[in-house]
Amino acid sequence: xxxxxxxxxxxxxxxxxxxxxxxxxxxxxxxxxxxxxxxxxxxxxxxxxxxxxxxxxxxxxxxxxxxxxxxxxxxxxxxxxxxxxxxxxxxxxxxxxxxxxxxxxxxxxxxxxxxxxxxxxxxxxxxxxxxxxxxxxxxxxxxxxxxxxxxxxxxxxxxxxxxxxxxxxxxxxxxxxxxxxxxxxxxxxxxxxxxxxxxxxxxxxxxxxxxxxxxxxxxxxxxxxxxxxxxxxxxxxxxxxxxxxxxxxxxxxxxxxxxxxxxxxxxxxxxxxxxxxxxxxxxxxxxxxxxxxxxxxxxxxxxxxxxxxxxxxxxxxxxxxxxxxxxxxxxxxxxxxxxxxxxxxxxxxxxxxxxxxxxxxxxxxxxxxxxxxxxxxxxxxxxxxxxxxxxxxxxxxxxxxxxxxxxxxxxxxxxxxxxxxxxxxxxxxxxxxxxxxxxxxxxxxxxxxxxxxxxxxxxxxxxxxxxxxxxxxxxxxxxxxxxxxxxxxxxxxxxxxxxxxxxxxxxxxxxxxxxxxxxxxxxxxxxxxxxxxxxxxxxxxxxxxxxxxxxxxxxxxxxxxxxxxxxxxxxxxxxxxxxxxxxxxxxxxxxxxxxxxxxxxxxxxxxxxxxxxx
Numbered sequence: 001x002x003x004x005x006x007x008x009x010x011x012x013x014x015x016x017x018x019x020x021x022x023x024x025x026x027x028x029x030x031x032x033x034x035x036x037x038x039x040x041x042x043x044x045x046x047x048x049x050x051x052x053x054x055x056x057x058x059x060x061x062x063x064x065x066x067x068x069x070x071x072x073x074x075x076x077x078x079x080x081x082x083x084x085x086x087x088x089x090x091x092x093x094x095x096x097x098x099x100x101x102x103x104x105x106x107x108x109x110x111x112x113x114x115x116x117x118x119x120x121x122x123x124x125x126x127x128x129x130x131x132x133x134x135x136x137x138x139x140x141x142x143x144x145x146x147x148x149x150x151x152x153x154x155x156x157x158x159x160x161x162x163x164x165x166x167x168x169x170x171x172x173x174x175x176x177x178x179x180x181x182x183x184x185x186x187x188x189x190x191x192x193x194x195x196x197x198x199x200x201x202x203x204x205x206x207x208x209x210x211x212x213x214x215x216x217x218x219x220x221x222x223x224x225x226x227x228x229x230x231x232x233x234x235x236x237x238x239x240x241x242x243x244x245x246x247x248x249x250x251x252x253x254x255x256x257x258x259x260x261x262x263x264x265x266x267x268x269x270x271x272x273x274x275x276x277x278x279x280x281x282x283x284x285x286x287x288x289x290x291x292x293x294x295x296x297x298x299x300x301x302x303x304x305x306x307x308x309x310x311x312x313x314x315x316x317x318x319x320x321x322x323x324x325x326x327x328x329x330x331x332x333x334x335x336x337x338x339x340x341x342x343x344x345x346x347x348x349x350x351x352x353x354x355x356x357x358x359x360x361x362x363x364x365x366x367x368x369x370x371x372x373x374x375x376x377x378x379x380x381x382x383x384x385x386x387x388x389x390x391x392x393x394x395x396x397x398x399x400x401x402x403x404x405x406x407x408x409x410x411x412x413x414x415x416x417x418x419x420x421x422x423x424x425x426x427x428x429x430x431x432x433x434x435x436x437x438x439x440x441x442x443x444x445x446x447x448x449x450x451x452x453x454x455x456x457x458x459x460x461x462x463x464x465x466x467x468x469x470x471x472x473x474x475x476x477x478x479x480x481x482x483x484x485x486x487x488x489x490x491x492x493x494x495x496x497x498x499x500x501x502x503x504x505x506x507x508x509x510x511x512x513x514x515x516x517x518x519x520x521x522x523x524x525x526x527x528x529x530x531x532x533x534x535x536x537x538x539x540x541x542x543x544x545x546x547x548x549x550x551x552x553x554x555x556x557x558x559x560x561x562x563x564x565x566x567x568x569x570x571x572x573x574x575x576x577x578x579x580x581x582x583x584x585x586x587x588x589x590x591x592x593x594x595x596x597x598x599x600x601x602x603x604x605x606x607x608x609x610x611x612x613x614x
Contacts, residue, residue: 002032002035002036002052002053002054002055002065002079002080002081002082002166003032003033003034003035003036003052003053003081003165003166003167003170003479004032004050004051004052004079004080004081004130004132004153004164004165004166005025005028005029005031005032005050005051005052005079005164005165005166005170005173006025006028006048006049006050006051006079006132006163006164006165007024007048007049007161007162007163007164007174008047008048008049008134008141008161008162008217009047009159009160009161009162010047010139010140010160010217010218010219011047011160011219012047012161013046013047014044014046014047014048014049015044015045015046018044021044021049022042022044024049024173024174024175025042025044025049025050025051026042026051027173028051028165028170028173028174029042029051029052029053031165031167031169031170031173032051032053032165032166032167032170033053034479034480034481034482035053035055035081035166035167035479035480035482036052036053036054036055036482037053037055037482038054038055038056038482039053039054039056039064040052040053040054041054041064041065041066042066043066043068043077045075045077045134045136046136046139047139048077048134048141050066050077050079050132050134051066051079052065052066052079052080055375055479055482055484056261056262056375057083057260057261057262057375057376057484062102062103062104062105063103063104063105063107063108065078065079065080065107066078066079067079067080067103067105067107067108067111069108069111069112069115071115073137074135074136074137074138075136075137076111076114076115076133076134076135076136077133077134077136078107078110078111078114078131078132078133078134079131079132080106080107080110080129080130080131080132081129081130081131081151081153081166082127082128082129082130082131082146082150082151083106083127083128083129083257083259083484083486084106084109084110084125084126084127084129085126085127085253085256085257085259086124086125086126086127086256087106087109087110087127088259090109090113090124090125091109091112094109094112094113094116097116099112099116106127110125110131110133111133113125114133114142119142119214119216120227122144122214122227123227123228125146126256126491126492126493127146128146128150128151128486128487128490129144129145129146129151130143130144130145130146130151130152130153130166130209131143131144131145132144132164138218139218139219140216140217140218140219141162141216141217141218142214142215142216142217143155143164143209143214143215143216143217144209144213144214144227145209145210145211145212145213145214146211146212146492147211147212147228147492147495148211148212148463148467148468148471148490148492148495149198149210149211149468149471150471150475150487150490151166151475152166152167152208152472152475152476153165153166153208153209154166154167154168154170154171154201154206154207154208154209155171155206155207155208155209155215156171156177156201156205156206156207157205157222158174158176158177161174162217162222163177167352168201168202168203168206168352168353169352169610171206177205179203179610179611179612180203180204180205180612181202181203181204181612181613181614182204182614183424183425183614184200185202185203185204186425186566186614187425187427187430188200188202189202189353189354189603190413190417190425190427190566190603191410191413191425191427191430191431192404192407192430192431192434193353193354193587193599194353194354194355194356194357194469194587194591194599195404195406195407195465195466195468195469195587196353196469197434198210198211198464198465198468202353203610209224210226211228211468212226212227212228212229212230213225213226213227214226214227228492230460230463230495230496230499231443232442232443232444232445232456232499232500233445233500234445234447234500235500235501235502239505242501242505242515243515243518243519245497246494246497246498246501246515246519247519247522249491249493249494249497250276250280250488250489250494250519251280252491252493253488253489253491253493253494254277254280254281254284254378254488255280255284256488256491257378257486257488257491258281258284258285258378260375260376262374262375262376263289263292263374263376264281264291264292264374264376264377264378265291265292265293265294265370265373265374265376265377265378266278266281266291266292266293266294266377266378266379267293267294267295267296267370267377267378267379267380267485268293268294268295268319268322268323268328268330269295269296269315269318269319269380269534269536269537270295270315270316270317270318270319270320270321270322270528270531271315271318271380271528271531271533271534272380272383272513272516272517272520272524272528272529272531272533273380273381273383273384273389273489273516274379274380275318275322275380275520275523275524275528276380276516276519276520276523276524277378277379277380277488277489278291278293278322278326278328278378279322279325279326279523279524280523281378282326282327282328283523290327290328290329291326291328291329292328292329292330292331292373292374293322293323293326293328293329293330293331294330294331294333294366294369294370294377295315295316295319295330295331295332295333296315296333296335296362296363296366296536296537297314297315297316297332297333297334297335297537298334298335298336298337298340298362298537298538298539298540298541299334299335299336299337299539299541301314301537301539301540301541314537315534315537316332318527318528318531319332321525321527321528322524322525322528325524325525325528333366333369333370335362335365335366335539337539337541337543337544337547338547339361339365340358340361340362340365340539340544341358341361341544341547341548341551341598343361343362343364343365344357344358344361344598344601344602344605345602345605346361346364346480347360347361347364347477347602348602348605348606348609349480349609350364350476350477350479350480351472351473351476353606354599354602354603354606355473355476355602356469356473356587356588356590356591356595356599357591357594357595357596357598357599357602358538358539358544358594358595358598359473359536359538359590359591359595360473360476360477361598362538362539363473363474363477363478363536364477364480364481367477367478367480367481367483367485368481370481370483371478371481371482371483374483375482375483375484376483376484376486377478377483377484377485377486378485378486378487378488379474379485379486379487380489381470381471381474381485381487381489381490382467382470382471382487382489382490382495383489383513383516384513384533385459385462385463385466385467385470386459386463386467386489386494386495386498386499387498387506387513387515387516388459388503388506388507388512388513388514389512389513389533390405390406390462390466390512390533390589391589392405392406392458393455393458393459393507393512394507394510394512399454399455399458400454402435403431403432403435404431404434404435404461404465405458405461406465406466406587406588406589407431407586407587407588409584410427410428410431412584412586413427413586414427415568415571416567416568416571416572416575416596416600417566417567417568418565418566418567418568419568421565421566422568435461438460438461438464438465439457439460439461441460441464442456442457442460444456452502452503455503459499460499463495463499466588467490471487471490474487498515501515512532512533513533517529517530535589535590536590538590538595544594545593545594545597548594548597548598548601549576549597551597551601552572552576552597552600552601553576555600555601555604556569556572556573561604562604562607562608562611562612562613563600563603563604563607567600572600575593586599
């Protein structure tokens, strides 16, 4: 797991000016260093410059990058962020075809696959990845991103130069690429944030390679193509076959993602998703190894916790059951409310954008503690999106609302903004266009009923938008600390199959994640298998909200604040005086009124950091 960066222009020979270009590459490496603290490398090859920072997980000794391969009088140069979980299978196929290898790394397998199969080789990969390959003889650059965008890859174009990187602000290390924002970018922040449109880098001129997409840049120009798309297919398996195949795909994904030359651990909340991942890992470890597991909570939450529709119970009792069931080496991690507040700015640094407020800053903190002992963690992320765990999968009024169910009403969002600015944004239109664009991508089956089409629509929206927000969160908070967080539920084979399972099977017994619960009985005690969904924990400490209120009060009275002109100050003042629960959630299930305060604080910091204004 690593960070990558570089730039390419088919009409320039960068080797003719190595000093300046090495300086740019070195600055890029510094920018992505937290993603790969174990080593780095840079290379200039004719029209292409590559940079890499490395987190050593597979082939610790000989897997350094950029990696160069020679074949038939041609040289290929690679930088790669991610893991290819089937690289050993692919390597054996290549060995049978006469290829030889100098390393045991998946990077070399990627290179040989490209040599053997050409640019479409990516169709054979199963993993999480952002890849750049430079074909020296043909003076061509190829960029690839994994099927569901677990790994980031941003790019921009300037005077026919393509600049790319794992982080947005790494692009700003290239001369004359600087941060700026327009109305569209502000809509991303205020109208749909902390989500963002897939493909958008929010900053003006910054784009993101889409999940399942690859880009080729040759002397003839730039082309983009999809090697993978999530599509609707008839489901032909009966109930038993569906259960068996889903179980196999899930097990195979988890076992495949245990591949590592360093010890692995898991995040364990005591919910069904993380528990099933932990249990299968535990079953497949060598007999002399004990699985390390980690759970997250907040100081004094046992005192201040408030049960509500989305969070019915605390995690600790269920974590206790699972750690005893598995015999894992478990660590309980606790976060203070002051730490949550203090890390709001670093959370922005990790993503280069405002985030899910303390939902991100807390995970950033927890990942920093896990990274002290481990480099690889498996998580239960993405199960709710594909198996139907959220309320909007089974509440009729949420299924039928015709917009993003995690932010169905933007009236409150509009109310906190300066009315003139809000009118300029045309927020309702932006949401409607974003929603309509996404649902036009869905291919329905002729035999589907209207209700089945609605559920497919909700499922697709979740995978494209809500899941992507959580994947971004998991990658940025973990990689900022040099920790690789793996997501077995995001295996494209599993999502591809489950997406097309009829909902009466997916919600077996009319139960959220009913199919997954049925499978879980093979791995979990009954108390865990039947536990109602409980989302990622958050703090309920009243002093946390007090800190946020004080900081937001400072912002609205600060004439130098870049955010202040965009706010409706009177509305903000009224909110600061009111009770916590007098507004709808800002986003999803976790971002309530305190998180809205924190989000605005993050926007103010973000605008200051990048000197942004409209």
